[in-house]
Amino acid sequence: xxxxxxxxxxxxxxxxxxxxxxxxxxxxxxxxxxxxxxxxxxxxxxxxxxxxxxxxxxxxxxxxxxxxxxxxxxxxxxxxxxxxxxxxxxxxxxxxxxxxxxxxxxxxxxxxxxxxxxxxxxxxxxxxxxxxxxxxxxxxxxxxxxxxxxxxxxxxxxxxxxxxxxxxxxxxxxxxxxxxxxxxxxxxxxxxxxxxxxxxxxxxxxxxxxxxxxxxxxxxxxxxxxxxxxxxxxxxxxxxxxxxxxxxxxxxxxxxxxxxxxxxxxxxxxxxxxx
Amino acid sequence: xxxxxxxxxxxxxxxxxxxxxxxxxxxxxxxxxxxxxxxxxxxxxxxxxxxxxxxxxxxxxxxxxxxxxxxxxxxxxxxxxxxxxxxxxxxxxxxxxxxxxxxxxxxxxxxxxxxxxxxxxxxxxxxxxxxxxxxxxxxxxxxxxxxxxxxxxxxxxxxxxxxxxxxxxxxxxxxxxxxxxxxxxxxxxxxxxxxxxxxxxxxxxxxxxxxxxxxxxxxxxxxxxxxxxxxxxxxxxxx
Numbered sequence: 001x002x003x004x005x006x007x008x009x010x011x012x013x014x015x016x017x018x019x020x021x022x023x024x025x026x027x028x029x030x031x032x033x034x035x036x037x038x039x040x041x042x043x044x045x046x047x048x049x050x051x052x053x054x055x056x057x058x059x060x061x062x063x064x065x066x067x068x069x070x071x072x073x074x075x076x077x078x079x080x081x082x083x084x085x086x087x088x089x090x091x092x093x094x095x096x097x098x099x100x101x102x103x104x105x106x107x108x109x110x111x112x113x114x115x116x117x118x119x120x121x122x123x124x125x126x127x128x129x130x131x132x133x134x135x136x137x138x139x140x141x142x143x144x145x146x147x148x149x150x151x152x153x154x155x156x157x158x159x160x161x162x163x164x165x166x167x168x169x170x171x172x173x174x175x176x177x178x179x180x181x182x183x184x185x186x187x188x189x190x191x192x193x194x195x196x197x198x199x200x201x202x203x204x205x206x207x208x209x210x211x212x213x214x215x216x217x218x219x220x221x222x223x224x225x226x227x228x229x230x231x232x233x234x235x236x237x238x239x240x241x242x243x244x245x246x247x248x249x250x251x252x253x254x255x256x257x258x259x260x261x262x263x264x265x266x267x268x269x270x271x272x273x274x275x
Numbered sequence: 276x277x278x279x280x281x282x283x284x285x286x287x288x289x290x291x292x293x294x295x296x297x298x299x300x301x302x303x304x305x306x307x308x309x310x311x312x313x314x315x316x317x318x319x320x321x322x323x324x325x326x327x328x329x330x331x332x333x334x335x336x337x338x339x340x341x342x343x344x345x346x347x348x349x350x351x352x353x354x355x356x357x358x359x360x361x362x363x364x365x366x367x368x369x370x371x372x373x374x375x376x377x378x379x380x381x382x383x384x385x386x387x388x389x390x391x392x393x394x395x396x397x398x399x400x401x402x403x404x405x406x407x408x409x410x411x412x413x414x415x416x417x418x419x420x421x422x423x424x425x426x427x428x429x430x431x432x433x434x435x436x437x438x439x440x441x442x443x444x445x446x447x448x449x450x451x452x453x454x455x456x457x458x459x460x461x462x463x464x465x466x467x468x469x470x471x472x473x474x475x476x477x478x479x480x481x482x483x484x485x486x487x488x489x490x491x492x493x494x495x496x497x498x499x500x501x502x503x504x505x506x507x508x509x510x511x512x513x514x
Contacts, residue, residue: 109370231475253475
């Protein structure tokens with residue numbers, strides 16, 4: 001339960017210029033308040049060992065995602081459902097403030113929020129991940145490595161995980177004489193929707209989207225909202241010790257949908273170019 | 276609000292809370308404490324501090340640090356929970372700390388630690404909200420300088436209907452759960468989580484509904500404190 005850890009320090013010159021820029025509705029990197037940084041999505045970067053993979057660069061934040069699809073015994077209470085887990089790791093190479101060792105609470109939050117976005121949107125139909133009820137199901141492992149940290153990892157991790165899932169394939173199985181047999185054939189994952197995460201931060205009274213590391217450190221509050229393609233809100237998480245007003249949250253929910261649609265187009269494009 | 280309502284499993288109206296009782300000052304050794312019973316939830320919160328910071332390097336020269344631990348007892352759930360702190364508990368400890376922190380005037384206690392311990396003895400849905408209500412009452416009971424109480428309540432969607440205060444059974448069959456925490460006098464939302472599936476209208480409606488729940492809990496928190504300190508004879512019962 002550490003309350004304070006070694007963390008990034010924003011020097012006062014940067015702090016002052018971020019605030020004075022925000023007063024004029026601009027940012028240090030010349031973005032508008034509601035502009036994303038440049039988003040690069042590349043697929044199939046780890047072709048040989050993974051079932052699907054993607055690299056996402058959001059400004060200087062860079063993450064790699066790899067999917068492994070294996071088979072496992074189902075959980076006793078859900079005998080006909082597959083298993084899915086999403087995990088994010090902050091590697092010690094990604095920032096001078098990250099050290100090797102068990103994940104701290106920020107990394108755990110990052111992992112769990114990205115997991116919830118995918119799980120709650122019903123992106124993967126876990127019912128179709130059943131091979132033989134009560135005996136064998138697919139288990140989909142999504143692991144995301146943070147390679148370079150420059151803020152807004154919630155979105156970067158989510159885009160990488162989503163894209164990698166869209167690219168992923170898995171083995172086909174058949175049941176012969178009551179035995180599960182693997183076929184020499186692949187099929188895509190049962191994808192039902194594409195969730196898109198959007199993250200906002202509050203500095204003074206300004207709401208900005210896609211905060212970089214300095215902005216994120218300065219922000220008093222942060223909120224991530226995940227929408228699906230039907231415009232439904234599937235997951236959300238507020239972070240940092242500050243708050244939003246009701247009106248701010250409602251405004252954020254509108255922008256989240258618009259920006260989510262724009263980014264969904266980019267993800268689909270990357271998948272189309274990659275496959 | 277009671278038009279075209281579908282009956283809830285618990286028989287509650289859509290805008291009805293479960294039974295809630297809050298009692299302040301239940302643990303003698305703590306500087307402040309509270310017990311909340313929120314439906315089937317039974318949660319104790321204790322506050323220690325302001326006290327010396329351990330380890331020392333975590334000390335901040337111009338304000339207090341807040342430590343918060345949310346913990347569930349192995350017997351608090353349907354199947355025994357392993358006693359180790361889980362990833363879920365670490366995340367909840369973090370969001371609860373961040374929900375309470377804006378209310379605490381940390382600058383009044385430089386170089387100290389304020390420790391908040393939350394023990395879930397019996398769990399039901401919405402334990403993080405119940406825990407925040409208890410912890411904020413315990414902070415006030417400890418006499419920590421605060422800008423406001425922090426009050427929390429969830430809204431969700433069950434059988435296509437937006438309802439207040441989703442319990443465990445509803446959470447399992449329901450379509451969405453959205454806990455929020457609020458500083459009622461400043462209108463600041465300090466905890467916001469969502470999972471499920473909500474349209475824009477449902478999202479706004481759930482926010483509003485959760486706010487009405489928070490307002491009710493605010494009164495219960497104040498009653499619990501006036502019960503302990505003024506024998507229940509505080510001006511806030513006049514309505």
